[in-house]
Amino acid sequence: MPIGTKSRAVTLAVALVAAVTTVVHPAAAATGDGSPSDSNIRYFGRWDTRSPGAYVSEWAGAYVVVGFTGTTVKLRQRGSIDLFTSVDGGPWVSRTNVSGTVNLTPSRLPSGTHTLRVSYRPVAGSYHGDAVFQGVLLDSGARTVVPSAPSRIIEFIGDSITVGQRSSKQALTAYGWLTGEKLGAGHTQIAVGGACLYPTSDGCIGMRDRFLKTGLDAAKPDWDFSRYQASDVVINLGTNDLSHGVSGSQFQSAYVTLLQRVRAQYPNATIHAMETFHKRYVTETKAAVTARNNAGDSKVRFINTEGWIDKATDTADGTHPNDAGHQKIAARLVAVIG
Incomplete structure (x- = not known):
């Protein structure tokens, strides 16, 4: 190779190394800097x-x-x-x-x-x-x-009761958060006040469908379920559907669909269908669980909540648990989920 050509080749190689270094360095610097995309968070x-x-x-x-x-x-x-x-x-x-x-x-x-x-x-x-x-x-x-963080994650799907409305710190004093903390697990409440299971024509958010979304609005992008896998999913829905005119057959069909969707996204999770504290759609909830069991999904279970809380002393308004009520529910769930 002529000297001039060799010199130009060396110069080009140095420039390429510098360019690669310039591209890689900012990405590496992001780790540890406290920005939202910091991989340590x-x-x-x-x-x-x-x-x-x-x-x-x-x-x-x-x-x-x-x-x-x-x-x-x-x-x-x-x-x-x-x-x-x-x-x-x-x-x-x-x-x-x-x-x-x-x-x-x-x-x-x-x-x-x-x-x-x-x-x-x-x-x-x-x-x-x-x-x-x-x-x-x-x-x-x-x-x-990198902080110490649990690998087990429990997801709670529900309405205002699961949100923790009317408790002192809302989500932080709700049964889902308390259950996760007691079990040393990561946790999240996929819940919003006023939600139904079945989407209604008068505007009640249907968690049958919103379970699949990143955010509250139907226009939000679908959630990327590869970002984490829940080991357990606890569903507490049905308190609001009755007042929105949802029939028993609509509710049961929607529950089966939700159970199918949860299973599709979390193949190895145990799915727990809670009896609502107002005892609404109990027959339909049990039937949906039975339908999935009969379809070969043995890791779908009904949770009987009879006697878990006293509406007179453990709720703020006859519906929403107070702090003591949420603590009682969490203690029961810990024993069930283990």
Whole structure:
């Protein structure tokens, strides 16, 4: 090879190495920087991640776990939101109507490695906070680390009872969250207030179909079920359908469809169909479970909830459990799910 040609080849090779380094480096730098796309951060529940700088959770009970070094941590929020935070396994702190940069450690933490958990108040009634996670800000020189997080995940599908409405911290004091915590499992509540199982003409959200979605609205993209696999799915639906004119046959057919869809997405999960606390559509719920069992799916089970709570003392309004009621339900579910 002539000297000039060899020189040009060497120059080209150096340039190519530099170009590759330039492309790879920013991606590597993202790990540890506290941005939403930081691969050290763990997300539980369904998060819309289409915008790399702003991850959105709409279903109740979604949360973020961040391991980090240093002595301070700040949360980056967009619009106003009510949220809950816990540092190093401490009590959950309620933060109301916060936005922008939210200082979670006005008193510095000891030097070392720490863990932050964040969960947002779900949409309920007239409340529509901006549940958008834009990452965390850490001390200069600090970075995120992979946190300790459970591999087992339990998913709860339901309505306002599963959301935890009328309990003190809503999703965090609801039976689903409490059950997951007691079992040391990850958990999420795919639930919204007022939901039905069967979609009705008067606008009741039908969880038969919304179970498949990333967010609350029917126009939201379908959820990518490869992002996590639930080991158990607990369904508590039927409290609202009756007041929307859903017939027994419609309810039973919709329940069978939902059970089929859950099984298609979670091939190895145990699916638990709870008897509603108002004892509505009990026959139809049992029949749907039996239909799936007869179709060869032995890991679909009916949960009899007779005597689990007392409406007079364990609910806030005769329907929605109070904190004590949710704790009683969780204790029962822990024994069932194990």
